[in-house]
Amino acid sequence: MSTSRSTIRDVARAAGVSISTVSLVLNNKGHVSEATRRRVLKAARELGYVPSRAARDLSLKRTGNIGFVLRDDHFTRSEPFYTYIFLGTEFEARLHNLYVLLTTIPRDYQPRVHTPRFLRERNVDGLLVAGKVSDTFLQEVRAMKLPTVLIDYEAEGFPAVVIDNQGGARVAVEHLLQQGHRRIAFVGADLQHPSIANRLEGYRGALVRTGQTPDPALVLVDEEAEPTRATGQRLGQRLLELKTRPTAAFCANDALALGVMETLLQAGLRIPEDVALVGFDDVQGATQAPVPLTSVRVFKEQLGELAMRHLVERMTPDETRRPYARGQHIIVVPCELVVRASSAHRKAYPPA
Structure with missing residues (x-):
């Protein structure tokens, strides 16, 4: 086992293949023979190779970030209803090695004037929107064609996780x-x-x-x-x-x-x-x-957890793992x- 951080070049050299072949195997892409795949994985395991998250996300054209948006007056209320929902999304995001970026928008939202920075810069792979927001904001999000899930709110054309x-x-x-x-x-x-x-x-x-x-x-x-x-x-x-x-x-x-x-x-x-x-x-x-x-x-944390899980399903490129990928889908969470x-x-x- 190497004591220093191994690189993808080290894995390629040990397995006797090209760097691009190692990349295909580690990202489960392309057509690589089973014997070559086993040889690459064995070399990576023996070298203790851990792919760089940033490099992996770059190769997959992902940021590894999820946006979380709610109205500022919802966030500043004394009762932390949406804070618990946010915590639920954060707990679930960790399981998928994702980061959650939180921002608020005003009640009188105006496109371009109030557009969250991570949306302007396309720095998120998906979006969670909690609580009631303006139709103007949702129209802007819809035009971006970004995977989006609403929480505690319903709007035409958007999947949502809501309370019963x-x-x-x-x-x-x-x-x-x-x-x-x-x-x-x-x-x-x-x-x-x-x-x-x-x-x-x-x-x-x-x-x-x-x-x-x-x-x-x-x-x-x-x-x-x-x-x-x-x-x-x-x-x-x-x-x-x-x-x-x-x-x-x-x-x-x-x-x-x-x-x-x-x-x-x-x-x-x-x-x-x-x-x-x-x-x-x-x-x-x-x-x-x-x-x-x-x-x-x-069950506020559960609302957040389910919403994040649902969003990840919609972001996953493997169609067999996207049961809710098309159209509106509403998940109803029981209460007591x-x-x-x-x-x-x-x-x-x-x-x-």
């Missing part, structure tokens, strides 16, 4: 129905986001499946606002002003639920005795709330309800 939003919402509302609640509000914002819209559909579906008729007056939504804690505070005030107050509320995410909780507690109401609350995402703040929040748990004090069991209500 409808299923999670159904489970949350069914839980409240099992507690005896009949007047259950939905609290949401930004219905243009597919995840929020699907959670509203799951809410309605759970009511219909149990013989309830959804009441439009109980759908409290600010379509122009982001689903933040401040929006939840405002919608909590609207809940208080309803002529017949609901006994429970399913909120489209935990930030909204925590905002509603703050408003209700300030008004002197008890949770869950007066109004039970359920959120969605199970962020860290759910357990630290004044009343620990029941929430639908999203975590019950805490904000919706604890109470005496059943009489039927509405």
